[in-house]
Amino acid sequence: MELIHPLFKWLHIIAGITWIGLLYFFNWINGHFAATLDGDTKKKVVPELMPRALYWFRWGAAWTWITGIVLLLVVFYHGGLTFEDVESGFGTNALVMIAVTFLGVFLYDALYKSGLASNVRVVTITALF
Structure with missing residues (x-):
């Protein structure tokens, strides 16, 4: 267990x-570069470059999430930082952390699809709380 935490921490940092x-x-370099290419060059460069870049982008994101979840389990659940006795099993605070993490996405989505979304200040302040 002592080796898992630093190993996954560094994997998380490198993947991130x-x-x-x-x-x-993708946002700043490739967009401007692709705009300067002519049609023939773009047909040669994009099929070679983009699949490779997207492969590393996809797996960088996936490994960041995977190692982050492992770190949450190691630090909070096995590390005893869920504010409850570790021997009592998966506690209430751990369930609250998981619920906030995964259900928060749907709450923000509903907030930004509501009528408040037209007023940027109100929706931002509401989203922060």
Whole structure:
């Protein structure tokens, strides 16, 4: 257990850097570069470059999430940071953390699809709380 935490922490950091770095590449570098290419060059470059870049982008994102979930389990559940006795099993606070993590997405989605979405300040303040 002592080796799992630092191992997954560094895997999480490396995967996150890969994911965010490729996100910057797609948004700022590739978009401007692709706009400067003519049609024939684009037909040669894009089929070679994009599948490789998208492969690393997809797996960088996936491994960031996977290692993040493992770190949550190691630090909070097995590390005893769920504010309950570890021997009592999967506690109430652990369930609340999981519910907030996964159900929060749907709450934000409903908030931004509601009538409040037209007023940016109100929806931002509401989303923060």
